[in-house]
Amino acid sequence: MRCRTTPEHDTFETICSFANRQGGNLFLGVDDDGSISGVPVRAARNIQRSIVNVISNPNQFNVAPVVETESVEVNGQTVVRVWVPADPAVYAYKGVTYDRIADADVKVVGVEQMSLLYLRKQNEYSERRVYPYVAIAVSRRRCRMEISSMLRSPLRRYRLRTATWAPSKLFKCCSLVTGTYPQLTLHNT
Structure with a gap:
């Protein structure tokens, strides 16, 4: 991006679009064709x-x-590298939101485009997401008993004494003997 003594508005539009997409590096002093000015x-x-x-x-x-x-000095020329990381926030420069599409800074206009930007950011980042509290109705002891019985059943034919084994040991033994990890499904009754 061309830059002589101060960054122009297009520099900030690109920073905004990088922050709204997947981040990136902006090189001031490198022309669009890749030549270093x-x-x-x-x-x-x-x-x-x-x-x-x-x-x-x-x-x-x-x-x-x-x-x-x-x-950074490249071939005797000074280049300013600006690294913009990806981020969960939605940014606007001078009241306009920009998105990076291919090699262009595109203005986000309309409710639909803005909604898609927010949805994309929401799917990529979970920092600001609130997950509902999940309640388990099955007591820990009952759950442990169900897991133990599920794991013991494939081991019965080997006549192993598994009565005092912890579920973790049962799980490891079951996976070693059968060659697969058992699929456990607990039903809430």
Whole structure:
């Protein structure tokens, strides 16, 4: 991406779209065709500061995306690498949400597209998901007894004394003797 002394708006649109998709690396000083034009050496630190200042500004980004920046020298030219990790939040730059599709930063418009973005993020990340409390009606002792009897049945023909074995030992022995892991299904009665 071209960048002389300060990052342009398209840099921040790309940061926003990377954060809304699967993250990525943005190389300032590398042209679209892959040739290295570089950034002025003295401007590299200011470019990095400018990026952090803009993404931290609540008037620019609704939520500040996490980024890491570094200056790298490639073939005698200075390139600024901006790494944007994937994240569960949905980001907007100047009130517009961008998504990365192929090699383009695409504006997310309409309720349907925004819903799909939220659904995709929800399916990829579970940090903000609330799972309902699951109650088990079967007591631990009864559950242990049912597991033990299920595991003992394939072992009966080998006449092993399994009466005092813990379920974990029964499970291991059953899988060794039969060559498969037993499928356990507990029914709530």
